[in-house]
């Protein structure tokens with residue numbers, strides 16, 4: 001295999017990328033539109049980088065204990081993160097009233113504090129319940145509100161355990177038993193109620209740091225989406241476009257071999273995809289978007305993420321090759337590639353979170369290798385996962401890439417023969 | 423250059439597209455350094471044959487040797503250059519970038535090929551095309567660009583499928599001149615055309631191909647001697663009387679063909695037949711606008727062999 005022809009395919013197609021505006025659109029503009037929509041509409045920045053949720057509270061509790069409904073309301077009102085308030089609290093008299101406001105989109109969430117909450121809090125054998133409703137002004141805001149409110153309440157509930165223990169310890173102090181027995185009792189109770197060394201004293205859900213990570217998630221998602229439709233598309237038209245342009249026969253009248261042609265085709269598409277990936281990442285981490293993506297070329301773990309990306313691109317192109325078996329015109333193949341690519345990126349957790357999908361649809365992600373590779377690179381680049389947790393994923397991704405690539409090459413050989421001979 | 427005596431040897435080549443027989447046991451030999459022209463009507467099988475010679479397609483049966491080797495071997499294709507009938511240009515590249523791209527597939531030095539291409543464009547008087555995007559070219563300019571693509575690489579065998587279609591007469595002459603130059607540089611040229619004058623002006627030997635069969639081949643004069651009469655009477659009656667004239671003349675002569683408002687009569691003895699024809703037509707009250715005696719062309723050979731005309 002000669003290098004020169006392969007390089008010239010790459011140069012040829014880079015010129016196309018630069019000169020054809022539709023290419024720039026699909027490679028860069030379209031994914032960027034989605035990234036910016038995410039950054040400014042779905043996960044809008046607030047002045048100081050935090051989000052304030054409007055919370056409706058219905059207080060039905062009349063307990064006279066230190067931590068009752070009224071003090072809970074104060075806790076919500078005073079909760080701060082990085083010096084700015086988390087919640088703007090509105091009080092409602094009935095659950096109905098609050099829920100109506102929620103469904104009108106005036107609130108992000110509603111918390112119902114039931115009668116007897118205050119007593120339940122200090123009673124170790126009773127569960128203190130709070131009813132929480134999360135609104136959905138937009139699907140995106142529901143996602144965020146719920147993670148914030150639930151995150152807050154989780155921390156709150158931890159603190160509640162802490163308070164209960166304090167309470168128990170106070171009670172134990174008042175018992176008429178020996179000091180030894182008291183301290184043994186104390187230790188045991190704390191051991192039961194507080195298996196972990198709880199040091200949380202104020203509430204600060206980490207969810208709030210996650211605007212940057214959320215945007216990182218979506219930036220990689222946009223790249224994955226671009227891989228899918230562009231890879232499907234270009235994989236599907238690799239040969240039929242040469243055929244329709246009338247260049248296929250000229251190509252194979254030169255000393256060009258099939259292997260060189262396919263290597264050139266794959267590498268040039270890969271180059272195109274990786275260049276636009278780089279552009280999207282740079283825009284993603286720029287202040288304009290503010291996504292959290294770590295990509296240090298000197299870090300071998302990050303290089304593994306790059307390898308996953310390359311696999312994602314190769315997998316998409318290979319699936320495109322299989323599409324060329326059914327779609328035998330550029331128009332058909334390209335349309336089918338784009339639609340399938342968008343559809344699958346929406347349904348396999350590449351662009352929309354998988355949690356939004358109904359259960360049967362989620363199965364798609366389980367069997368769809370490009371989704372594995374996007375998810376794995378996302379875990380490294382955005383969530384900085386430990387590489388040890390990705391061993392199984394790596395095995396799956398690399399082997400599926402090898403298999404699909406082989407299938408693609410077989411398909412292409414068959415296509416070339418088919419088109420050259422007829 | 424290590425030249426073989428025969429540039430192309432084809433033996434019993436057949437090609438089927440599903441059930442369509444595009445080539446039916448075609449055999450011929452092209453000697454090194456000659457211009458061998460295939461002439462035949464639409465759908466005769468010329469392009470199919472050229473695809474096989476260029477190593478793009480395999481024949482369904484028969485054997486083919488090109489420059490002493492298998493046309494499918496890259497080492498054989500390194501020594502040939504193929505011009506498809508439709509321009510194989512990448513629309514987003516300029517003409518020179520197309521030249522660069524194809525040159526790189528041969529592995530040739532970019533600079534040399536560029537220089538060669540530039541020279542060719544200059545000879546054709548269209549240097550300005552070099553930096554134009556292919557998508558912005560006219561049909562004829564695309565053809566010129568493809569010719570430059572094909573001729574810029576140093577090839578022992580040029581396989582040119584209809585190199586002059588879509589060109590204006592002046593440009594056609596310039597292209598044919600370029601081809602003559604290539605022959606002087608000892609290239610072998612294989613060419614397909616519908617145009618008899620082009621074939622006659624350039625060919626050392628001509629192959630007549632029709633409906634997938636090679637029906638005759640040989641030197642131009644040789645073919646004329648074998649299949650065409652010494653002379654042809656070309657009679658031009660008024661348009662509505664063409665059919666009638668043809669019918670009348672057919673009563674007296676065997677090979678009478680009418681098309682394009684003319685009636686062509688193949689004759690062995692024009693001195694005797696010319697006055698006879700005038701007389702016969704006058705007797706039937708047919709008004710003749712003009713009548714002349716011309717030398718036969720390859721078209722007449724084709725007419726004689728197939729009973730049909732070539733084209734146009």
Ligand SMILES: Nc1ncnc2c1ncn2[C@@H]1O[C@H](COP(=O)(O)OP(=O)(O)OP(=O)(O)O)[C@@H](O)[C@H]1O
Nearest residue numbers: 422439442443444463464465466467468469470471
């Ligand atoms: N890809 C194909 N599939 C099926 N049949 C084909 C194909 N290409 C050509 N043919 C048929 O094979 C025959 C020969 O076609 P070919 O293109 O070789 O003729 P040609 O001599 O080059 O004609 P033209 O002068 O019009 O270019 C025709 O009957 C044509 O219909």
Ligand SMILES: [Mg+2]
Nearest residue numbers: 468469507583
């Ligand atoms: Mg043809």
